[in-house]
Amino acid sequence: MEPRIKAVMAQIFGIAAGEIQDDSSPDTIAKWDSVSHMNLVIALEAEFGVELSEEQISEMATYRLIVLTIRELVDERVKR
Amino acid sequence: VSSIQESIRGVRTDHLASVIDAVRSLEQRAGEISDTIRIHFLRNYTVEPLEPFLKLHLYRSGLRPVISFGDYGAMRQEVLAVDSLLHRTRPEIIVVATVQDSFLSPVASVQEVDEHAVMLAGLIADLLPRTSATLMVNLMMPPLRSANGIDTTSKTYDPVSALNAVIMGAASEAPSRVIPVDLARLLQIVGENDGIDYRYWYLSRSPFKPKLLDLYAREIAKVGRALTGRTKKCIIFDCDNTLWGGNLGDDGPAGIQLEPHAYPGCVYYEAQQILAEFGRRGVMLAACSKNDERDVLAMLENHPYSRVKPAMLSAWRINWNDKAANVAALIEELRIGADRVVFLDDDAHECELVQGLLPDVRVLRVPERLSTYPRLLVEDGLFDTVSRSQEDVRRPQMLAEDRLRSRARAQFADIDEYFVSLKQVARVRRVPPENVSRVAQLTQKTNQFNLTTRRYSEAEICRLLDDGQVRVFELSVSDRLGDSGLTGVCIVHIDGDTATIDTFLLSCRILGRRLELAFAETCIAAVEREFHIRIWQAWYRPTTKNAQVAGFWERIGFHKAGTVDRAADYRIAVSDRQRSDYAPIHVEEG
Numbered sequence: 001m002e003p004r005i006k007a008v009m010a011q012i013f014g015i016a017a018g019e020i021q022d023d024s025s026p027d028t029i030a031k032w033d034s035v036s037h038m039n040l041v042i043a044l045e046a047e048f049g050v051e052l053s054e055e056q057i058s059e060m061a062t063y064r065l066i067v068l069t070i071r072e073l074v075d076e077r078v079k080r
Numbered sequence: 081v082s083s084i085q086e087s088i089r090g091v092r093t094d095h096l097a098s099v100i101d102a103v104r105s106l107e108q109r110a111g112e113i114s115d116t117i118r119i120h121f122l123r124n125y126t127v128e129p130l131e132p133f134l135k136l137h138l139y140r141s142g143l144r145p146v147i148s149f150g151d152y153g154a155m156r157q158e159v160l161a162v163d164s165l166l167h168r169t170r171p172e173i174i175v176v177a178t179v180q181d182s183f184l185s186p187v188a189s190v191q192e193v194d195e196h197a198v199m200l201a202g203l204i205a206d207l208l209p210r211t212s213a214t215l216m217v218n219l220m221m222p223p224l225r226s227a228n229g230i231d232t233t234s235k236t237y238d239p240v241s242a243l244n245a246v247i248m249g250a251a252s253e254a255p256s257r258v259i260p261v262d263l264a265r266l267l268q269i270v271g272e273n274d275g276i277d278y279r280y281w282y283l284s285r286s287p288f289k290p291k292l293l294d295l296y297a298r299e300i301a302k303v304g305r306a307l308t309g310r311t312k313k314c315i316i317f318d319c320d321n322t323l324w325g326g327n328l329g330d331d332g333p334a335g336i337q338l339e340p341h342a343y344p345g346c347v348y349y350e351a352q353q354i355l356a357e358f359g360r361r362g363v364m365l366a367a368c369s370k371n372d373e374r375d376v377l378a379m380l381e382n383h384p385y386s387r388v389k390p391a392m393l394s395a396w397r398i399n400w401n402d403k404a405a406n407v408a409a410l411i412e413e414l415r416i417g418a419d420r421v422v423f424l425d426d427d428a429h430e431c432e433l434v435q436g437l438l439p440d441v442r443v444l445r446v447p448e449r450l451s452t453y454p455r456l457l458v459e460d461g462l463f464d465t466v467s468r469s470q471e472d473v474r475r476p477q478m479l480a481e482d483r484l485r486s487r488a489r490a491q492f493a494d495i496d497e498y499f500v501s502l503k504q505v506a507r508v509r510r511v512p513p514e515n516v517s518r519v520a521q522l523t524q525k526t527n528q529f530n531l532t533t534r535r536y537s538e539a540e541i542c543r544l545l546d547d548g549q550v551r552v553f554e555l556s557v558s559d560r561l562g563d564s565g566l567t568g569v570c571i572v573h574i575d576g577d578t579a580t581i582d583t584f585l586l587s588c589r590i591l592g593r594r595l596e597l598a599f600a601e602t603c604i605a606a607v608e609r610e611f612h613i614r615i616w617q618a619w620y621r622p623t624t625k626n627a628q629v630a631g632f633w634e635r636i637g638f639h640k641a642g643t644v645d646r647a648a649d650y651r652i653a654v655s656d657r658q659r660s661d662y663a664p665i666h667v668e669e670g
Contacts, residue, residue: 011097011101014101014104035128038129038284038286039129039132046095054279057283
């Protein structure tokens with residue numbers, strides 16, 4: 001899952017997947033602004049077939065949190 | 081540039097990450113594209129997610145986009161402040177992107193919608209005199225849900241329709257300047273699930289999902305194409321399994337499928353109706369088919385359900401030669417650029433052959449899922465123009481007259497004898513207000529006989545007409561075979577004793593008849609009568625399309641003085657100029 005998340009982030013932010021660290025955030029990735037955050041959410045939703053809540057969208061502010069959020073949503077979907 | 085086009089062809093617009101990624105790599109090569117289009121957004125919502133889609137569709141059209149966004153909710157200030165971003169960027173298109181609050185919130189405030197409409201009308205009124213851009217104004221979208229929705233007759237159920245009519249009214253008063261965008265219809269196409277993101281509406285006032293943004297971007301790109309002379313002018317179509325189902329040679333006129341009341345005939349019937357409508361709008365229709373010419377023409381003429389008639393065709397090649405050669409011959413006969421041509425065929429091999437040999441031609445293949453065929457013909461708006469003039473509507477008829485003219489050419493000993501027999505009349509005069517639309521359109525659409533290829537909007541032409549140091553002339557032409565209408569534009573700037581020819585263009589429909597000489601000489605003489613001119617200056621700005629006029633100024637007696645930025649600078653003193661001879665054309669002035 002993590003390589004797929006990194007691949008999506010790389011496409012949205014125009015960076016190499018290898019540059020993405022656990023604590024990568026809007027503070028460390030220049031292109032990560034509010035509009036590209038929106039794009040990131042939409043692209044991740046398409047990639048994993050999930051839908052984030054308003055709270056998840058707002059809180060997902062580092063790579064680590066993205067992984068946790070997506071994993072949680074994918075697990076939920078599998079259970080259902 | 082064509083390699084750029086190729087790299088875009090496979091991008092899936094339903095996959096946001098691919099779109100963003102593709103646009104990023106296109107941006108790095110944007111320097112290879114010479115034609116720029118500047119688009120500015122005035123908005124009251126977060127419309128930025130539109131940007132990658134819009135850029136993709138503009139790159140697809142061979143345009144380099146420069147896109148800017150006004151401050152959120154500061155529309156009026158931007159319009160009124162002369163040094164705002166809006167005015168500094170000098171956009172060709174201004175998109176007025178607004179939604180009213182009650183669109184997605186079931187509060188159904190009639191008053192809020194009223195205020196929004198007043199704001200929009202005021203914005204349009206303020207923008208028109210302050211810019212020369214084309215305005216694309218969103219119509220208001222009816223509230224998706226109403227707080228008291230069961231009473232569908234109440235004003236709160238649909239507060240927008242009546243007010244949208246007001247915006248449409250403003251648009252119809254300035255038809256080529258204000259283009260209403262019917263977002264509600266685009267939403268109808270994708271539906272609420274794929275169109276609206278309520279999370280982002282409430283989180284950041286960004287209501288639209290990628291599918292809707294993609295359609296919205298396509299609408300803007302259509303206008304961009306129309307404004308930059310990218311409107312297709314001609315559709316060349318195959319016949320078997322394109323105009324009708326089945327094979328005319330094998331099945332005969334009674335066996336092919338074209339009956340409007342049964343599948344699949346109804347689909348072909350509808351396709352023919354669409355093609356015929358294109359013809360009425362001024363698009364040249366041409367048939368290209370491997371068939372017996374007499375069979376096809378008789379079929380089109382006599383079949384009760386054929387909507388495309390031989391008289392609507394500007395040309396045809398119905399024979400057994402290879403398709404690409406036939407298409408190339410048609411392009412030459414019709415004297416248009418390959419990039420103005422759409423080719424329509426059901427056969428994958430033919431499509432590939434034509435695309436391979438004539439990469440500038442836009443190839444459409446009749447889809448295997450036939451029910452999507454009629455939609456394919458219209459969805460990209462390939463033939464859309466921003467302002468439709470009388471000339472467009474008359475064009476096919478004029479081409480029929482051209483066919484007569486070229487047939488007439490064979491009866492004379494030499495070309496001079498032919499010219500004498502034509503009894504050509506060139507009418508040259510300063511552009512009257514009612515012709516501004518056609519003149520602007522000629523500057524936007526003419527590529528081949530165009531010395532400087534400067535594109536002007538209607539507003540810019542109006543401004544030039546009002547300028548005492550500028551003369552804008554038009555040429556209309558008639559001869560014994562018919563009237564070719566308004567087909568030439570010349571714009572001259574006067575600065576002291578120097579007159580500079582800013583624009584000189586002729587529609588390719590009238591080339592090869594010395595009219596260009598008559599027109600140039602008459603404009604020059606008119607300016608010399610009115611102003612004290614000592615020096616004439618003129619420019620030739622080379623493009624990929626206008627090589628044929630590289631030597632034109634020399635024919636008019638100008639000498640090349642130098643080159644600036646690839647543009648050749650021609651000058652001549654009035655007293656030294658050798659006038660060119662355009663006899664036997666009769667010139668009428670005024």
